[in-house]
Amino acid sequence: MTADSGLVERLRRERDELARELERARAGATFAEAVENSSEAIVVYDADGLLVACNQNFRDLYGYTAEEAKPGVHFAELGRIDVERGNVVVGDEFGGGEAYLQRKAEYRARLQGSFIVRLKDGRWIKTTDRPMRRGGFVSVQVDVTDIKNNEEELRLAKEQAEEANRLKSEFLANISHDLRTPLNSIIGFSDMILSEAWGPVGHEKYREYIDAIKYSGELLLGLVGDILDTARLESGRYRLDETEVDLPALSRALAATFEPVVASKDLDLAVEAAPGFPATARADERVVAQVVNNLVANACKHTGPRGRVRVQWSLRPGGRVRLTVRDNGPGMPPALVAKVGEPFLQPGAYVAQDGPRGTGLGLFICKRFAEIMGGVMEICSSPGAGTAVSVEWPLSETAERRAKSG
């Protein structure tokens, strides 16, 4: 190789190196221009917290002059300007002023996550700072006012909806309560007349009418009770009131009240407790009674003449108690089974043709009561194969759950 060719080689290398440097400079300039034209406010501080560079958006956002937001100024200095001018009125949830400066300093010591401030013109700004390789950090500040406002609107709408729902439940609870009083007197006085307490009923037709009045009164009382329970459950204010209850004995007492329908349809209704079932268990008697009552009422209502209805109590592994009300009635179509547990099951093909129409709240109430006791309700039913509705809940946990939810 000659001296000349060595020189040429070196010049060539230097030329390539210069070209690469030019390329890098161009890329840098392009990037700097992109930062300047970015829609966000961007600022870079060095390891000592001194400003290295920022774009015009950054100055505009806080109203800094070029003199104030110049290289070499500390971010705390700019923060002080914010506080003095009242630029930042809310430092996230912690308030503005010194608390804001303190929090900003703490955030910048960690450089994790983001924090949000509100400016005096009402804009919400989200700042996200990230460390740079050679120390210092880059801070990107985005206007999130739209998002914040949407959040606020959603929150307000949700609050209003909850309030409206609460008022509805309260209204239902009050009106149901007020409806019960006159109904009880209608039923009570019908009873008195039927028993001919103060002398005989003059005409057989009158006896029939009083019978019908009493029957309708009881029906209405049942519906009002369903609505009241639903309102209580919906308002989420149902509190369990537990005592020691003999569950099979309670069920037998309730089953006895179905005597009229049992007699008229010649039903075979019985309560069974599995061997070893505890004599008493802690439970909310009213809740259990309501569940047994609704399930037995359904079974008796839908099962045809000489049908069989069983109320069965058993213990399941893990200290769970299980109630099953089983009938050999017509069963339920799958479409209805799928909907059970929704309130107000709409009258349709599946509504019982014989007997009075219900509110469609009975099974909904049972399901919710089961859940309140920390348990579940299951339905096993198909057309022609009868229906078995089970409610299963943990015996020991209920007191614990109540403590948690109370």
Ligand SMILES: Nc1ncnc2c1ncn2[C@@H]1O[C@H](COP(=O)(O)OP(=O)(O)O)[C@@H](O)[C@H]1O
């Ligand atoms: N044991 C049952 N056998 C057949 N159908 C039933 C049975 N229990 C409930 N159903 C059906 O489920 C529907 C909803 O029951 P429920 O929630 O108790 O409301 P309601 O009794 O007021 O109609 C009933 O209308 C009936 O069609």
Ligand SMILES: [Mg+2]
């Ligand atoms: Mg019912």
